[in-house]
Structures are given as C-alpha cells and as structure tokens.
Amino acid sequence: MAQESLHLALIGPAPTHAAHVRADRFDSVGDLLTDARRYDVVLLDLPGSAAGEALREMRRHPAYGFTLAYCCQDEDPLCEALGDGPVPADLGLLEWQTWRTRYAALGEAQIQERFETRVLAWLWLRPPRQLRAVRNPQVPEHYEYPLLAALAGADAGSPLPLLQLMTQEGYIAEQVLVDRLRLCVSCGSGRLNYIDVCPDCQSIAISREPSLHCFVCGHVGAQEQFLKDGVLVCPNCLTRLRHIGSDYDRPMENYRCRSCRAFFVDAKVQARCLDCGHTHAPDELRVYEVRNYRLTEAGHLRCRQGFNTGMLASAGFNALGLVSISTFRYLLEWLMQMQARYKEPAFSLLGLRFVNFPQALAKMGEQRANLLVDNLVKRMIAGLRTTDRCTRTNDECLWLLLPCTDKEGLESVRQRILKLRELFAESGANEIELRVVSASAPDDLLEREDAELLMARLAGDLS
Secondary structure, three states: OOHHHOOEEEEOOOOOOOOOOOOEEEOOHHHHHHOOOOOOEEEEOOOHHHHHHHHHHHHHOOOOOOOEEEEOOOOOHHHHHHOOOEOOOOOOHHHHHHHHHHHHHHOHHHHHOOHHHHHHHHHHOOOOOOEOOEEOOOOOOOEEOHHHHHHOOOOOOOOHHHHHHHHHOOOEEEEEEEEEEEEOOOOOOOOEEEEEEOOOOOOOOEEEOOEEEEOOOOOEEEHHHHEEOOEEEOOOOOOEOOOEOOOEEOOOOOEEEOOOOOEEOOOEEEEEEOOOOOEEOHHHOEEEEEEEEEEOHHHHHHHHOOOOOOHHHHOOEOOOOOEOHHHHHHHHHHHHHHHHHHOOOOEEEEEEEEEOHHHHHHHHOHHHHHHHHHHHHHHHHHOOOOOOEEEEOOOOEEEEEEEOOOHHHHHHHHHHHHHHHHHHHHOOOOOOEEEEEEEEOOOOOOOOOOHHHHHHHHHHHHO
16 A cells, blocks of 8 residues: 555644645644544654644544544553654555554444443554653552543543453453552542551640650650759659660650640551542552553454354353463362362363464454454354363464363364365465374372463473
C-alpha cells in the first residue's frame, strides 16, 4: 500500500517539527473531531503537556478512541499512557496495516459493545502498548489509568474493579510496580494525614518538653521537676545530680499533653482521612499496589477469536469450543487428585505445538495464518469425544485432556492428530511442523506434581 493512501491528520498551531508531512493540518483536537472526514493516523505536533490533554480528548471520542496517534515532540506520562509513541519512519504505515486488519476482524460493533471489550481491543490493536498508571494528585487514589477513564464512556463507577476482574480472568497481567499506597478503609482515599496524638486522651495538643533521666532510681520526668534552688535534684529519690552521663542523661524525645498533662516518651500515630474524616491506626489502612498491565496470551486469543457472548461463552467455552486455561488446569488437577486417592480413572494429557508459526505468520500474513490454525483446531475438536477438553495457552500451543483414556487410546488419538499435518501442506505452509508430547496417568505422573508442574514439564519437551 502506498504511503499516500494513508489519511493523515496533523494537529499543531503552526508548521514546526512535522512541516514536511503531507497531512491535513488542524489547529486543535476540537477542529479534528468536528471534521466530517475520519483519518487513519493522527500526528500531534504539540508540547508534551498539551499533547497529553489532546490525546485525552481524542480517546473520549468514539471516532478516535482506537486510532493510532503519534507525538512529534516530547512525551509526558499522559502521552505514554494514551498515545502510540514517537512518529515512526514510515509515519505508522506498517502499524496501521496491522491495526486495520485486526479492527476489521473484530468489527466495530463487537468492540464498542462493553467496557471490557473496548479495553482489550485497544491493547490488541497495538501489541506493545500497556495500561499505564499516571500520577494525578487531583484523584483520591493519587494515580489514575487515563485509558480506562477515556474508554469508560457511559459506564458509571470506578474502572478499577474491571481492572481487577480482567486480571483474575487472565486477560491482562501485572507488569512493573509503579507505587505502593495506603488508602482509607472507609472511602478508599489516599489523602491521609499522619498525626501524633496523646496515647491517653488522643488529643493532638502535645508538645516536646525537655526531660531528665535519673540513673540512681530510673525516674524520668520533666526538667522543671528536677530544678530545686538552682540545682538538679531527683524528685523521686532526692539524689543531687551533678554529672551528665554518670548521674543522669537527657532522653531523646519526651512529650507533654497540654490537655490532660500526661507525660510520655512516644506519641501515638493516627492516620486521618482528609476526605471523609475517618481515623485509623496505620496498620489498619488498605494497601494498594499501583501497577502497569499488559495483554496476556489469553487476552490476545480472546480478541483474535472474537468477543463471543453466546451460549458457548456462558458455559466457559470460546468461539472455537476451547475452555480457558484456568478451567483446564482445574479439571486436570481434579483428575490428578482422583488418581492419587482412588487410583482411577486413567486419563491422558496431550500437548501440541505449531513449530515455526511466527515464520508462517510473516510469510502468509496474520489473518491467513491464524485462519489456517483455527481450521486445524476446529477439525481436531470435531474428532474428540464430548467428555474431552481442550485449551490453548498461546498461538502455538494447544492442550488436550482425555479422561478415561489409557496409553493405547492415547496413541490412537495421537495418530489421528498427526494426520492433520496434511492441512499445512495443502495450504502452502510447509514450514509449520506439528510437535506432540503426551503423558498418561498413572505411569507418567511424578510424586507431588500438580497440574501446573505437569504442563510445565511437558511444555519443556515442546520447546
């Protein structure tokens, strides 16, 4: 595709850094959003802070929520969270071709259907990008996820529960730890004031007061209590204190409460919420870890296979009839525990890997190569029993769980699957090889091995 076929929009007050770009120029994001034309790629020739706010406005608009957008000048954290980085040498042509193919495969109706699908689709349309947390003192938690806020649309409430749900479902995974906060248990705010109070009456009217420590009897009290006729005398044992270090010393910190006149060494610390006024002990506060997130293999597969919401999805299956990896591991663990306790039933686990799939992807194109593998998976599942289960950990690896199948039955399934290699030759994908590993219970199980370790051991033979 020629570069000229890419419809570019450039936002900037005057021709500066991107003056050579053949693009339609707009003075502001508002001018772009009111224009009847819809552009493929947007270039922002603005300073970092202005570009970040422009991106925030763009992402909130349905027409440009997912559009590739590059910054011509410096980037601030908001640009990194909402944009696609600096302008590539080809003005984003190659990335846009991938973007267009994936966007067409999903369909705009599926993408816009739910908040969750909008977030997953945004990440899938631009594989290297992440959900980034940005520090914002204007929000109670001190950090926000600008992309979640922009894509939320009419969905009310905090987007953080959705973030936790997608993490639990395995669609996104935690990345770098950005910060660790302590939040109010009552309202969830991070605006807290840590204050010293009197341990007796909880008053904040305390002050540091000079004090002395008598070495003879151990008495500690205010310095004024030791002064008598211009000399130092312990009020408890009446010993005259002459030499500091041998007769007495000065404690590092002592406090006097001006409300109840209590004298104490260590004040009590309280955390008071500046939003709701609730008071906590510091160890009662909720710890909140702020992280960036990336799309996982499970999220990648869900996007590639479509956001199915029909009967299969409600039963835990995706569009190809595959169960999630967490469900698959649960079923495998259950069978392994049954085998350990009752010595039955026999079962087999079979792993497959499409070797050289990335090379075929580059040669055939993403859409054609994925369609080829999906067809093979469908034919494979069609030949399985209704009691068998299948999952996919990534584009290359597939797993089959075959209950009540011994080694002899496993070999029969293995031979049927290997015959499907002819599909690669028929489609011109000769570089793809089908590698198979397997294990049968109880002979191939190791002592104290769980489902995750068993799959990891077999995956090592697939690599």
